[in-house]
Amino acid sequence: MPKQLPTLTELFNQGQNDIVASNVTSGLSLLPRSILRALTWMFANLTWGNYDYQAYCYRQSVPFTAEDEAADAWGAMRGILRKDATSAVIALLSSGGSPGISLPAGTIINRSDGLSYVTQSAVQTDASGNVSCNVVCSQSGTAGNCSIGTGFTLANAITGINAAFTATASVTLGVDQEDDAEFRERYLAAYASRDGGGRSVDYVEWAEAVPGVTRAWCNPMGFGAGTVVVYPMLDDVRSATSGFPQGTNGSGNGETRYPNATGDQLVVANAIQALRPVTSLVIVCAPVPQAIDIVIGDLPAGTLSASIQAALADLYLRIGTPLGMTLSPASIESAILSTGAATFTLVSPVTPVAIPIGSLPVVGGLAVQ
Numbered sequence: 001m002p003k004q005l006p007t008l009t010e011l012f013n014q015g016q017n018d019i020v021a022s023n024v025t026s027g028l029s030l031l032p033r034s035i036l037r038a039l040t041w042m043f044a045n046l047t048w049g050n051y052d053y054q055a056y057c058y059r060q061s062v063p064f065t066a067e068d069e070a071a072d073a074w075g076a077m078r079g080i081l082r083k084d085a086t087s088a089v090i091a092l093l094s095s096g097g098s099p100g101i102s103l104p105a106g107t108i109i110n111r112s113d114g115l116s117y118v119t120q121s122a123v124q125t126d127a128s129g130n131v132s133c134n135v136v137c138s139q140s141g142t143a144g145n146c147s148i149g150t151g152f153t154l155a156n157a158i159t160g161i162n163a164a165f166t167a168t169a170s171v172t173l174g175v176d177q178e179d180d181a182e183f184r185e186r187y188l189a190a191y192a193s194r195d196g197g198g199r200s201v202d203y204v205e206w207a208e209a210v211p212g213v214t215r216a217w218c219n220p221m222g223f224g225a226g227t228v229v230v231y232p233m234l235d236d237v238r239s240a241t242s243g244f245p246q247g248t249n250g251s252g253n254g255e256t257r258y259p260n261a262t263g264d265q266l267v268v269a270n271a272i273q274a275l276r277p278v279t280s281l282v283i284v285c286a287p288v289p290q291a292i293d294i295v296i297g298d299l300p301a302g303t304l305s306a307s308i309q310a311a312l313a314d315l316y317l318r319i320g321t322p323l324g325m326t327l328s329p330a331s332i333e334s335a336i337l338s339t340g341a342a343t344f345t346l347v348s349p350v351t352p353v354a355i356p357i358g359s360l361p362v363v364g365g366l367a368v369q
Contacts, residue, residue, distance in 0.1 A: 006048070007048075008045065008048045011048055012041055012044040016030060016040055024036070063187065064188070066184070067180050068180070071187075075183060075187035075190075078187055078190040080183075080186055080187040080190045080209070081209075082183045083178035083209065083210075083211045084211065085141045085174070085175060085211075086140060086173075086174055086211050086212075087137045087138075087139070087141075087172075087174055088137045088145045088173060089120070089136050089137075089172035090117065090135055090137070090169070090170060090171065091132065091169040091170075091171050092132065092134075093130065093132050093166055093168045094130065094131050094163075094164060095130045095162060096129055096162040097125045097129035097162045098129050098160035098161075099128070099129055100124055101125045101129075101131075101159070101160035102123075102124050103123050103125070103131055103158065103161060104119070104122050105120065106118055107155075108154075108155035108156070109135055109153065109154055109165055110152065110154075110155050111150065111151075112152070112153070115144065116139075116155065117135035117137050117144075117152070118135060118136055120135065121133075121134070125160065129162070134171055137174060140177075141177070142173075142176050142236075142237065146170075148167055148168060148169065148170075149166060149167060150166070151166060151167075152166065173212060173234075173238070174237075175236075175237055182214075186208060186209070189205065193205075200218040201218075202275075203218040203230050203282070204216045204217065204218050204230075206271060206275050207232050207271070207284075210267060210268050210271045212237040212267075213232045213233070213268060214234060214236060215235065215243075216230060216231065216233070217321055219357065222283070222357070226279065226280065227282075227283060228276070228280050228281065228282050229284075229285055230272065230282060230284050231284075231287045231322040231323075232245055232264070232265075232268045232286075233245070233287065233360075234264060238264070242289065244289060244360075245268075245286040246263050246264050246286075247261060247262045247263015247286070248261055248263065248265060249283065249286060250265060250269065250283060250284070251273075251281065252266065252270040252282065252284075253266070253270055254273065255269075255281065257281050258283055261284055265284040265285065265286060266284075269284040285358065287322040287359060288322075288358055288359045288360070289360060289362040290356075291363070292312070292332075292349070292353060292362070292363065292364045294308075294346075294348065294366050295367045295368075296308070296344050296346060296368050297346075297347045297368075297369040298343060298345045298369075304339075307339040308341070308366060309363050309366055311336065312336075312363050313362075313363050314335070315332070316360070316362060316363065320360045322358050322360050326352045326353065326355070327352065327353040327354075327361055329346055329350055329351070329352070332349070333346050347369060
């Protein structure tokens with residue numbers, strides 16, 4: 001049973017009772033303005049502060065409850081480091097300028113909300129007066145991400161270049177620093193496992209160490225002998241695409257036995273490339289979304305379809321795997337029941353749904369009869 005620490009009020013009351021019991025007041029209660037009340041309150045605060053600090057020290061002394069720099073230290077002991085925040089890189093386009101005008105590296109271009117970005121390299125306007133450039137956000141994290149079509153403006157006008165820019169692509173997504181909960185889950189998994197040089201769990205840990213990756217799976221010999229297929233998901237930074245990576249499947253740079261990946265898959269493949277056994281051919285693939293259409297009958301009035309869809313999305317997030325699975329109607333019914341829908345009939349599906357290797361279940365159509 002965990003030790004119950006006294007509250008500040010309990011310590012204050014205990015101090016007053018000790019004063020009365022010591023017969024300092026001849027057995028009488030303390031007067032409302034007694035100096036002993038103020039002193040008792042002061043010492044109770046000091047004592048409570050000591051208890052609180054000792055509790056804090058205990059939390060940092062074990063990896064299960066450590067926070068901040070203490071968690072960093074526990075993770076480092078197993079070679080697991082907190083994922084740093086990364087800055088977004090956005091591709092911009094400006095049209096309507098003069099030909100042959102230089103846009104220097106380090107030029108500041110502000111987003112419509114005032115957030116500043118800096119050009120990565122020097123470029124020139126083409127014969128039509130258009131100029132394309134990549135800019136990196138001055139602030140790390142997801143704040144630097146933006147959608148295609150977002151407006152930008154030169155901080156300082158350059159003659160011959162239209163000051164108005166438009167975002168045309170997201171080259172690199174900005175990612176926030178990994179929080180304690182996510183980091184703790186990764187380093188506790190490392191403590192629970194033994195060091196290896198190519199086990200399935202090693203590939204999962206290497207993939208999940210990449211900023212932005214929240215889930216990963218390993219399929220040994222997925223494309224034949226000597227191959228290792230890794231499926232990553234980026235549930236937070238790729239929320240617009242339901243967490244599915246954006247890019248093409250393939251291997252890391254320098255691998256000549258298989259076409260190189262692009263986009264998110266290339267980032268993960270390159271991270272694993274330096275850690276894998278030298279003979280392994282690592283291929284990083286984005287799972288293929290498989291929509292599950294649901295038909296429900298006899299649903300009580302007032303039940304929100306959005307709540308059911310959210311419950312199904314949570315179900316697929318918890319049990320989904322691209323290593324091959326079967327989705328039972330019972331699990332779908334349980335998810336619908338969690339929304340408070342006490343009575344209903346699951347019209348479809350009525351038989352288990354097979355999810356093939358390489359696919360993940362996602363919410364499909366929802367029809368109510």
